[in-house]
Every structure is written in structure tokens, then in C-alpha cells.
Amino acid sequence: MRFIRALTRYPQITITVLVALAALVLHAAGEPAAVRWVVTAYVAVFVAWTLVGMVRDVLHGHVGLDILAVVAMVATLAVEEYIASLIIVLMLSGGEALEDFAARRAKRDLTALLDRSPRTAHVLASPEATDSNLVRDTAVDDVEVGDVLLVRPGEIVPVDGVLVGGSGTFDESSLTGESLPVTRGTGDEVLSGAINGTRAVRLRAVRSSADSQYQQIVALVEEAEESRAPVVRLADRFAVPFTAVSLVLAGTAWALSGNPTRFAEVLVLATPCPLLIAAPVAFLGGLSRAAKTGVIMKGGTVIEQLARLRSAAFDKTGTLTQGRPDLVGVRPAGGFTADEVLLLAASAEQYSSHVFADSIRRAAADRGLDLVAAEEAGEVATNGVTASVGGRTVVVGKPAYVAALAPDTEHAALGAGEAAAYVAVDGRFAGSVVLADDPRPESPAVVSWLRANGVEHVTMLTGDARPTAESIARQVGIEEVHAELLPPEKVRLAAELQPRPVMMVGDGVNDAPVLAASDVGVAMGARGATAAGDAADVVLLVDSLAKLTDAVSIGRHTLRVALAAIWIGIGLSVGLMLVAMTGAIPAVAGALVQELVDLATILYALRALGGPAGGLTTPPPGGATESAEPARTGAGDAARGSGGSAAS
Structure with a gap:
């Protein structure tokens, strides 16, 4: 049954084999004219079908590499090398089956996620x-x-x-x-x-299925599978010169020998499978290998950009830092107690998805404070939260935002790496909640690795206050800091960064514009539905910045393998064509040898599934590279900052 399915799945191969068998029987029966008509008719139909596909490709802006195969088929028919012409047909029609086999092997880890989806x-x-x-x-x-x-x-947990x-x-x-x-x-x-x-x-x-963790990962994988790799572009770069060289060599052989058969003998060795199959297989292998390591890349274009990366920009909170700020202290103003300020702030922050809001709620829970439900609440993006709690109007956020409603607001004296959420109650300053978010233990090693591996320009783009941003930057080894930025300013700075390509790494909702605008946008974590994950080109499924070095390493290795597969195929083909110019390789033998060249390049392309270990080779400072808790996916770098409650 498996054999029958294979025959019906690739009918062109089946028909070609049957035509070849018929030609052999007719030849054995002493009917050369019948052989000529049967093979010529079948190959002519195949050539016409191939030409239709080539025209369609040209109309879509892609150079048709099959022109070499078409010319080779016509040439072999013209010099009555019928078996050679059928081998070329078999090679092209069999190329689809070979590509499917190699692609399934290359995508095995990528599709495993889809196959086990509940x-x-x-x-x-x-x-x-x-x-x-x-x-x-x-x-x-x-x-x-x-x-x-x-x-x-x-069983697998469904939601x-x-x-x-x-x-x-x-x-x-x-x-x-x-x-x-x-x-x-x-x-x-x-x-x-x-x-x-x-x-x-x-x-x-x-959460519903659509918003659950695994379904979000599956959606990312499906997007990666459906996206088109830049292999067509890679093939286009080589198509015209390879075609021209092949035709020149074949024409020269004909001119020097005076024998048109020599033209066909050279061209049968110039088939384009290394460009059409081997390179796509390499890119699929790279996508699959990345998925296995916890990195989803949305298409082959991302691989090429990562391989050529020259600049990197980082968000701060939840990216370079843990994204789980801890309470340092509560500083109440006159007439308020520390527990009262923390309780009111946490009750208002129930209605914010920002990482600092989560930390304030967690701090209140640790102190045994029971939060009060708000009668009304609203959040002003990048500024703060206003809520009606127990009949009192509570405002939590940036100092400027709070001061606009409570003129007596006092700025808190903050240490390095600290930030504050300012609290006002009924138009009066109530105090501040001071938090500190430490750098991820792997952040310094990641920044150092990028610099050591060709990334010339590393910077921080954050909405947080400059003192806090500069403190974190010093600890992780970043010298250039752009702080107190709004999302449009991040997009502008990312567009101006040089040299290109530029990678931006972030995790928050307000990071989505700059992730989408960068050459390569990388989102930290895929926990829940996030705008950052939707806008990013790369999503790190594991909450560790060390995975970023894996992504870059895999991108570079994959592009090297794809280009090497192309050059191996071209090099072997050109070398064999030079030999065939002397008449040493008959047309039938040349067609069979070219099949071996195709197989060699495709097997080489599967090296993209392996390769050297990606990323960091030594443990990052501080030990583990994977934090136990995921970065929150709320307002992220929205910087209710200058020490505000959503500083980033």
C-alpha cells in the first residue's frame, strides 16, 4: 500500500518510468521509429508543461532556472539521445519527491509541535x-x-x-x-x-484555546511554516550567471568539436537542482533546529538577516532584567501608613497588566493585605492607573502623571537600579512604592557574546528613567543608553541605527511597533497572546536571553550551509561540464552523474539540522540561564517611568 501511495503521489515519476520501460521494449523489438515518437511526444509534453511553469515564475518576478533543463531535453532529443532525455525528465519530476523527503526530515522538529497539539x-x-x-x-x-x-x-493539557x-x-x-x-x-x-x-x-x-500558551506557540510555528524563505532570492542571484556559463560551455564544446552531440553532453550536467532544492532544504533545517531549541523564526528571511546581523538594541524591563521587580520599601507621606499606601496602590494596580503592577500586587499579598475591588478603574498607557477604591480616588504611576492630580507630589530619592510608583489619594500625595529589578544573570554574557561575534553596535532603548537605565546598562556591559523614550521615539532610533541589519529585543506591548520596524524583531517569551510576539520575527519560547545567541548561531550556520550547498552543486556541475567538453562523458552517463550531484548537495543541505553548538559555550554569570518565572507581557517598556510604576 505504501508503494501504491508513492506511485499515485508522484504520477510524473510513474509515467516517466512507464515510458522508459515502453521505450526499452520497443527498442528490443527493433522498432527505433516507435521509440523516437513515443519518447519525443512525452518529452515534448513535459517541456511544454515546464515552460508554462517558467512563464508563471517570470511573471512573479523570479528567474526560471528550468531553462537549462528544457534546453538539455530539447538538445538530447535533437541528437537522438532518448534515454538521456528521459533521465532528465525523471530528475526534474523526481526532484519534487526528493525535496519532499528532505523537507520532511528538515521540518521534523518544527512540525512535531503541530502534531501533538491537543x-x-x-x-x-x-x-x-x-x-x-x-x-x-x-x-x-x-x-x-x-x-x-x-x-x-x-494527556496533554488542552488549555x-x-x-x-x-x-x-x-x-x-x-x-x-x-x-x-x-x-x-x-x-x-x-x-x-x-x-x-x-x-x-x-x-x-x-484562558480560551486561542489565548492559551501552547496554541500561541502552534500559531507561531504555522506562520513560520507558511512563510517563504529567501531561497528564491538566493537562486536568482546565481541563476543568470550559471545559465550563461552553462550555455557558453556547451556552445563552445559544439563549436570546437563540430559535433552537436557534445552540446547535449555538456548541458545534461548543468541541471539546477542544487539551487532549486538544496538551499530550501537547508533553510527548513535551520527553522526546525531553531524550534527544537525553543526559538521560533518566522521564515527564512529572518535566518538570512540574523546571519548578517551588525547592530542590536535591547529593551530593559523583562528583557535585560528579570522582569519581576522586588519591593525595596514603601515611603508613605504625611497622614498615611506604609501598609495603607501599599494596599491602595495594589488595589488600583489590579487593573494593570504591567510588570511593576504585578510586583506591587505580589508585595501586598506577601504582607497579608487583602486587596479591595475598585468601583471604577482605567489606565493611561505609559503613565499610570486611576481607580476608585472604597470610595477614594487612587492614582498610581509616573511622578508627572500623579503630580498633575496631586501637586504636593514629592520625588523619591532612588538608588542605582531602583524605580518608584507614586501614589496619590483624593488629590493628595500619599507616598511612593520603591522597587528594584535586577539584570538577568545571563545578560552580561549575551551582550559580550554578540560583540565577540560581529555585532558592532549594541544599545539600550528604554522608557525608564535615565539613572535606572544607566545602572542596568553598566551591569550588563552596554555603553550607549537611550532612556525615557516613548514608542514612536524607539521606532525612530531603531531606524537610524547603523550598521544594518539591526535586531531589536523586547517583551512588552509597547515594544510591538519597534519590533515590527526593525530588520529583526525578537520577542522574549511566548506566554499568552502578546502584541510583541505577533509583531516579532523571532520568538524565544524559553524565558532566557541566552536563547538569543542560539538564534544568531543557527541563522549563521544555516546560511553557510545553504550557500555551501549551492557552491558545491555549481562547482561539481561546472567541473563535470568541462570534462564533458572533451567528449569523455556520454549523455546518458552525464545525466546519471548529475543525479548523484543533486543527491550530494541535498544531503549536505541537511547539515543545517546539526552543526556547532549554538550561542553561549560557558555558563553565564550567576549560574542558570533560565529563570523560573516568565517575563510579564504587559506594558513592558511603557515607562510609567522616571521611577514610575511601570518603568521599563
Whole structure:
């Protein structure tokens, strides 16, 4: 059955083989005229079909490399080398099958994520339900927030949820790169895509399928698969000169020998498979290898840009830093207590998605403070939050934003790396909450690695206050700092950076414009639906900046392999053509030898799946390169800054 499927999947190969067998039978029966007509008719149809495809490619702006094969087929028919012409047809039609095989091998790790995507969820009638009759299977896309799900042993968690009763062990290696199982308890969040351990668990869905972690990764992989690699551009660069050289060599051989057969003997060795197949396979291999290491690249163009990278710009909060600021202290103003200021600030910050808001809420929880629900709340992007809490108007944010509503606002004295959220209550300054966000332990090593590997210009683009930004920059080894920036200013500075190409690395919603505007935009983490992830060209699935060096290393290795495959194919073809000019290689033998050249280049292209270890070769300062918590994906670098509550 597998053999029959192969025959029907590639009908051109089947028909070509049948025509060749018929030609051999007719030749054995002493019917050379019949052989001539059968082969000529079939090859003529194939040539016409190939020409139609070439015209279509030219209309889309791509040079048709198949012109060499067309000329070779016509030439072999003209000199009555019918078997050679059929071998060329077999080579071109078989090229599709060979490319499919190599592409499947190259995309194996990339498509593995898609193949294991959860499609069904077991929804319970109630959290306590145990009867199988109270469990209904439904499509993952139909799961609603609040549904209670049963996840059986060994099953993939279908949507993001929190554990309801008991604990469980989960394999999160496909999400975080952590090879050891992790244990989660009641109330802990479990991300979709994690594999349940040996006991059934119950989860309450906290996100729909479309917004869950694994589905976000799957969407990124699908985008990467569908995007077109720059292989057509690479082929175009070589197509015209390779075609011209081949035709000149074949014409010269004919002119010097006076034998038109020599023209055909040279051209059968000039087929373009190394350009048409080997290079695309290399790029697919690079995309697959990157996915296996926790890096999703959205197409081959990204690989080429990463390989030629010359400048890099970084956001600060959640990118160069941990993205989980810790409370340093609360400084209340007259008439307010520290706990009161922290409670009101955290209650207002319930309605912000910014990383500093999360830290303030966490600090209040650590002190045992019960947050108060707001009657009304709103956030002004890059400035702060205003909320009505217990009948009082609470404002948390930038000093300028708070001072506009509370003129008595006092600036906090901050140490290196510290930032403050300013708090006003009912138009009166209530105090400030001081936080500090330490650099990631791997940040200095990553910056140093980039400089040592050809990235000439490294800078920081942040909305945070200059003193805080410069303090972090000194610790990670960045000398050029642009601070207190709004998103449009980041886009302008990224556009002006030289030399090109420029990579921008960020994690926040307001990083999306500059990520989209850069030559290569890199988003930190893919936890949840983020504008940064949508706008970026590269998404680091593991919350570690060290993966950035893996991405650059894989890009460079892949481009080297693709170009080497092209040059190997061209070099072997030209060398063999020079030999064929002497008449030493008959047309049939030349066509068979060219098949071996094609196979050699494709096998070489699969080297993109391996290669040298990517990125950092020594542990970064401070130990582990992967933090236990993901960077938050809120306002990011929105810099409710100058020490504001959303400084970046």
C-alpha cells in the first residue's frame, strides 16, 4: 500500500518510468521509429508543461532556472539521445519527491509541535464529578473560561488552567526547555501543552484555546511554516550567471568539436537542482533546529538577516532584567501608613497588566493585605492607573502623571537600579512604592557574546528613567543608553541605527511597533497572546536571553550551509561540464552523474539540522540561564517611568 501511495503521489515519476520501460521494449523489438515518437511526444509534453511553469515564475518576478533543463531535453532529443532525455525528465519530476523527503526530515522538529497539539478536552459537569457519565468530550476550541476539565495521566493539557484540588506532576519541556518534571499544587497555573504525569487532575480553564500558551506557540510555528524563505532570492542571484556559463560551455564544446552531440553532453550536467532544492532544504533545517531549541523564526528571511546581523538594541524591563521587580520599601507621606499606601496602590494596580503592577500586587499579598475591588478603574498607557477604591480616588504611576492630580507630589530619592510608583489619594500625595529589578544573570554574557561575534553596535532603548537605565546598562556591559523614550521615539532610533541589519529585543506591548520596524524583531517569551510576539520575527519560547545567541548561531550556520550547498552543486556541475567538453562523458552517463550531484548537495543541505553548538559555550554569570518565572507581557517598556510604576 505504501508503494501504491508513492506511485499515485508522484504520477510524473510513474509515467516517466512507464515510458522508459515502453521505450526499452520497443527498442528490443527493433522498432527505433516507435521509440523516437513515443519518447519525443512525452518529452515534448513535459517541456511544454515546464515552460508554462517558467512563464508563471517570470511573471512573479523570479528567474526560471528550468531553462537549462528544457534546453538539455530539447538538445538530447535533437541528437537522438532518448534515454538521456528521459533521465532528465525523471530528475526534474523526481526532484519534487526528493525535496519532499528532505523537507520532511528538515521540518521534523518544527512540525512535531503541530502534531501533538491537543484537539479534545474532557469537560466535567462539576469540580467534584467522578462518574464518567458526567464527563463530556469537546473540541478544545469550544472550551470556555471557567470550565472544569479532567486531564488523564499522560494527556496533554488542552488549555491554560489552574489546578482544582490536589496536586500533579507535569512535563513542561516543550514549553520551557526544562527537562525535569515540575509539581503544581491547588491554585497553581498549568500551561497548555504540558504533559500530565501519572495521576488524573482537574483544571479550571483560565484562558480560551486561542489565548492559551501552547496554541500561541502552534500559531507561531504555522506562520513560520507558511512563510517563504529567501531561497528564491538566493537562486536568482546565481541563476543568470550559471545559465550563461552553462550555455557558453556547451556552445563552445559544439563549436570546437563540430559535433552537436557534445552540446547535449555538456548541458545534461548543468541541471539546477542544487539551487532549486538544496538551499530550501537547508533553510527548513535551520527553522526546525531553531524550534527544537525553543526559538521560533518566522521564515527564512529572518535566518538570512540574523546571519548578517551588525547592530542590536535591547529593551530593559523583562528583557535585560528579570522582569519581576522586588519591593525595596514603601515611603508613605504625611497622614498615611506604609501598609495603607501599599494596599491602595495594589488595589488600583489590579487593573494593570504591567510588570511593576504585578510586583506591587505580589508585595501586598506577601504582607497579608487583602486587596479591595475598585468601583471604577482605567489606565493611561505609559503613565499610570486611576481607580476608585472604597470610595477614594487612587492614582498610581509616573511622578508627572500623579503630580498633575496631586501637586504636593514629592520625588523619591532612588538608588542605582531602583524605580518608584507614586501614589496619590483624593488629590493628595500619599507616598511612593520603591522597587528594584535586577539584570538577568545571563545578560552580561549575551551582550559580550554578540560583540565577540560581529555585532558592532549594541544599545539600550528604554522608557525608564535615565539613572535606572544607566545602572542596568553598566551591569550588563552596554555603553550607549537611550532612556525615557516613548514608542514612536524607539521606532525612530531603531531606524537610524547603523550598521544594518539591526535586531531589536523586547517583551512588552509597547515594544510591538519597534519590533515590527526593525530588520529583526525578537520577542522574549511566548506566554499568552502578546502584541510583541505577533509583531516579532523571532520568538524565544524559553524565558532566557541566552536563547538569543542560539538564534544568531543557527541563522549563521544555516546560511553557510545553504550557500555551501549551492557552491558545491555549481562547482561539481561546472567541473563535470568541462570534462564533458572533451567528449569523455556520454549523455546518458552525464545525466546519471548529475543525479548523484543533486543527491550530494541535498544531503549536505541537511547539515543545517546539526552543526556547532549554538550561542553561549560557558555558563553565564550567576549560574542558570533560565529563570523560573516568565517575563510579564504587559506594558513592558511603557515607562510609567522616571521611577514610575511601570518603568521599563
